[in-house]
Amino acid sequence: MNAPFEPRRRTPTAAQIALAAQCRDGGGPRQFIRSRVPASVYLCPDRFAAEQARMFSALPLVIGPSAMLPDPGTLMTHDGFGAPLILMRDRQGALRIFLNACRHRGTRLIDAPDPVKEPLLVCPYHAWAYALDGRLKGLPRPETFPGLDKGTMGLVPVPATEAGGLIWAALGIRGPKMDSAAPGIRGPEKNSASQRAETADFALAEGPLAADFDALGLGDMHLYARRTHRVASNWKLIMDAFLESYHVQRLHQDTIAKFFEDGVTSGDTVGPHMRSAVARVGGLDGVDLADWPALRRIVTYAYQLFPGTVLVASPDYVNLMVLMPQAVGETLVEDFMLIPERPQTDKAEDHWRRSWELLDGRVFGVEDFGAAEAGQKGLESGAIEALELGGLEQGIRAFHETVEAALG
Template sequence: MDRVQRIGDVAEIMLDYVENKKTFQTDKPLRVPTSSYTDKDQFKAEMELVFKRVPLMLAFTAELPHPGDYKAMDAVGSPVLINRDKAGKVRAFLNVCSHRGAPVAPEGRGNCARFTCKYHSWTFGADGKLIGIAEPGTFGEVDKSRMGLRELPCEERGGMIFVCLTPNAPMDLDHYFRGYLEDFEALDFANWTYLGNRTIEGANWKIAFDGYLEGYHFKSLHPETIFPRTPSNCTHYEGFGPNIRIGFPQHTIAEQLKDVPRAEWGSRENFGYDFVRIFFPNVSIFIAPEITQVAQLFPGPTPDRNRTVLNYLRREPVKDEADRAAAEAAMNFFRDVTYEEDYVIGLEIQKGLQSGAHDELTFGRNERGNQYFHEWLNWYLEDDASLPEPTM
């Protein structure tokens, strides 16, 4: 089905939800053990069977627009280096020198033609190959062809850069996203401007991520920020493999769409309805008219904590200092709402779960996004490809 037509059909469903006070529902509630959020063994299994195996969205095309641009970062305890070579190709490596294990690039972003380890000045090219050894006459023979940086599976699609943290692992984005990346190609996401990021810390990564997956809490937790725009408990879900597109109608959806031809409803995002786009296991993307927030949730270092990087992009480049100041204010506002209204209660939830008060949490029929996420998480943890995949 044509993308605009499909989104138009979803808009029609969401209009019905608002007019008739309904929401997406599945057949029954789902119970999840509270130990899922506290158990050290499960946390370790999640790192090995999920975060080290699936494609992770680690960077944006807009962060590395030019040849020589690079980004060095920590991803779930793995030091990762992503760079764009002279021909424009993006690669990813473990940011670990093959000599004695030191990083070859400092964390952050920059531009350079080669990477030099600060420990002993071994130098690597943009393709990861070892090209220089300090004082080679005293070091001894080295087969440079076998001592390059360890490369990671990496692919750039739809304005984003996906990396698998396990060298030589298979990575099939078409199978993993099942057409979902067409959304970002249609939005021309590759040509947006990267504005910056903010980092916040919270509870177990799944406690934090659960909050991005439903709108049941909008009226009670966000009465002055989200609820004035978006009704509570009025949500639509679509699955694309383990990934989810969550539709949130606005209170004014009927008014916003009434004079728009039905065939154009699918091109009215932000004007009557919004989407939160979820990349399993750890990314939430909210595209707003003013600014877009992309949350990357990185678990750890212990089961009760996560580090979330809130990235901000928009279609237009920064025009002047006043525009930059306005963008900074918008980023701070989104960060403050996310932390003060969502992550603070998440920390309280973590304390509650660790108290042993209850053995299980319950996700209702109206919280299908949470159910779907936990079903896929359990599917990966079973580590048995013969099991059927969850379906929306």
């Protein structure tokens, strides 16, 4: 689509090379299968409530890219998943996540959907003040709170990690209350039997997924643009669009179809997460799969991070989409566009603006999200009892099997 982003001194992981090899070598005859997904999984309120409780509240979720809060001494709020959060970087750059609630009376501390620089976080109600590591620094008239131990009255932390250029959090898990030696973003330690906290498993986020994202250079990229879309669709219909390539030559015929080979794709799994590769026009014959810039020109990698995040690595930029279900038929999708560096010239700015308008403004915002909304209306009409999936759509079936397993 544009000049490819060539990561400096980076190499693809073994898994990324393997997916490319499958695209190159898997062009022979294939035996296709069919499967079905019940329409009710997109329509049932009880199921939606179970998904919220057992998946979006219980599993590690991607909040956004590290680049959404790049500077030390800054903070921002996040409310898309229902829990009021504050993301804060202290002066050393360590990032922590806390509930946006004062420990005095529960008052919301701040509204800052975009990063702001603050030396302290001061409650607007009674002026209790917190440092950017969550510690309670001070309060007016402390003598009126005899015996209050400030070391136990820090903000309530949310277990989280920052790895591979992404911020992950486990929203339904609460750590022990902060003390003056509060640890960083990896999550609070259990410091007594009475303060035991469930632990979030970030092993995949910090391990194989981070390795792939480090290879893509995600942690060093610049956040060029972000936009939140309100989509009148069940969240799983949106995920479905990024789990198959069957639609690319049809739905995207006027935008990006010309760049891709029809059906030349491969995929694997990383725990509950799915990883895929789609070959672009030109093919991989003769391409050295260890040559990362050459590989990036031909292969678009996509990651479906369970339960509801999509990362698409185009040749010269990355789109990260975080799905935040609001109701059975309503989903917020925050789209982030990450580029190698801040635009240095008017020509560079024009290049990235056109890429953003193409992907967020048309391919995702109109075509993919529009198809999800149209599908939701069709399912709500009762027209079909189950979705028919063909041989190029079995990633959808695998994803729904993972959802079923998570629901128990």
